[in-house]
Amino acid sequence: MKNLYLEQVLKQRLIPQPKEISFQDGECLIQDGISVELKTAENEEEFGETVAELFSEYWYVSPEIKLSHSKTAEDFLEDQYEVQVTRKKITLISHCSKGLQLAMKTLRQLAEPIRGTAFLEGFVLQTCKIQDYADSEFRAVRLDIKPYNDLGDVEKKIRIVGALKFNYIFLDCSEVFPFKSHPAFAFKDHVKRPAFFRALLDVADDVGITLIPCFNIFHQASFCEYDIEEHKVLNFHPEYAPLFEPGGWSWCMSNPESQAVVADLVHELYEFFECPDYFHIGKISSQEFRFCRSCAEKSAEDLLSGQIAALYLSFDENRPRFVLGKEPSDPDKKVKIAFPGDILLELNEGEKIPEGVDCVQYFQNENSVLADDAGGTVFDLNDELLPISAADIAWNGKGQDNYSTDAFVQVKLNAVADMEPVSHHDF
Numbered sequence: 001m002k003n004l005y006l007e008q009v010l011k012q013r014l015i016p017q018p019k020e021i022s023f024q025d026g027e028c029l030i031q032d033g034i035s036v037e038l039k040t041a042e043n044e045e046e047f048g049e050t051v052a053e054l055f056s057e058y059w060y061v062s063p064e065i066k067l068s069h070s071k072t073a074e075d076f077l078e079d080q081y082e083v084q085v086t087r088k089k090i091t092l093i094s095h096c097s098k099g100l101q102l103a104m105k106t107l108r109q110l111a112e113p114i115r116g117t118a119f120l121e122g123f124v125l126q127t128c129k130i131q132d133y134a135d136s137e138f139r140a141v142r143l144d145i146k147p148y149n150d151l152g153d154v155e156k157k158i159r160i161v162g163a164l165k166f167n168y169i170f171l172d173c174s175e176v177f178p179f180k181s182h183p184a185f186a187f188k189d190h191v192k193r194p195a196f197f198r199a200l201l202d203v204a205d206d207v208g209i210t211l212i213p214c215f216n217i218f219h220q221a222s223f224c225e226y227d228i229e230e231h232k233v234l235n236f237h238p239e240y241a242p243l244f245e246p247g248g249w250s251w252c253m254s255n256p257e258s259q260a261v262v263a264d265l266v267h268e269l270y271e272f273f274e275c276p277d278y279f280h281i282g283k284i285s286s287q288e289f290r291f292c293r294s295c296a297e298k299s300a301e302d303l304l305s306g307q308i309a310a311l312y313l314s315f316d317e318n319r320p321r322f323v324l325g326k327e328p329s330d331p332d333k334k335v336k337i338a339f340p341g342d343i344l345l346e347l348n349e350g351e352k353i354p355e356g357v358d359c360v361q362y363f364q365n366e367n368s369v370l371a372d373d374a375g376g377t378v379f380d381l382n383d384e385l386l387p388i389s390a391a392d393i394a395w396n397g398k399g400q401d402n403y404s405t406d407a408f409v410q411v412k413l414n415a416v417a418d419m420e421p422v423s424h425h426d427f
Ligand SMILES: [Zn+2]
Pocket: 244, 245, 251, 252, 253, 254, 255, 291, 292, 293, 294, 295, 296
């Protein structure tokens, strides 16, 4: 390409940055009947429908799609794609529909409205060739749902995260989930209706994201923030007091009745969210322990292992992988807190994690790392603005600081354009 500045401008639009990209001189108008070839390993009819729907959703046109089998794509990873844009044709190469969806997300970031008119006449792409794949199969953010979040807020966040090519969200929603198995745990002033969560499942599916529910099986049993003088269960149902440690913050881990309630609530969440591969069982922190007289007779290690084992045994062989959150060991803290939990945390360093736990989420500054076969980084989405480089760390393993804020704003706008929250869900 002759104009190096234009090349730089176009590259900066792409978040995360593709592995290889080359621009040529020339443009491709995205118009009705544009020729689009899909070369995949699986070559299924429905891929054509998926891509046609995305052309209509992104650029309001209907393409002429041709499907063919690609021998090369048989060796592609699921999160790998190639794009070729020439003046007259767009070619997408991938193993299956995941790669096609990723390729379309890239083209959506690259496309811009035709210039020189007051009203939209269509979109245009620079001719180019892109080869790209994800370094990690697990690219996650953590998202809390609070009582004051409405569906539109949460939908927007999921759509933006999807546009940035993340593929998992750890969804912390137990405070607002309408539990049916134990209605005392569905808080009438805070609870969202089931349709709210069904809508989130649809949105997540639409943008290529799997929702992983979280439920802390150790602490946060008040379903409130730490130090808020409120207990969502005991304030209305003091009869449940034996399920909790004195003070109410932790579950009573030596009480089998408490473990049975925890298992019911976990199963309900897991099944509602369509039995994903993972389930987050919460974060252990020695600071958060409380003891009743019965728990005080056991070691912290026995209590935690027993709590995990009880949940483990409540599942059949189709159970999800349990993810356990773990704060980094803090040497200063150990001196200050005379509590056997710190010994346990030390024991759990590296490979020595309690039986039944499949992955550990290690917290490092604002990010955390999920240690399992796939590995991956989990970013916190509680802040309104996800750091621009987060998508690149997730996709390419390292941050990229060449983006302008405009690039991120553009991705956000694209992601939420034409969003119609709630409208197609019957409340
Ligand atoms: Zn207890």
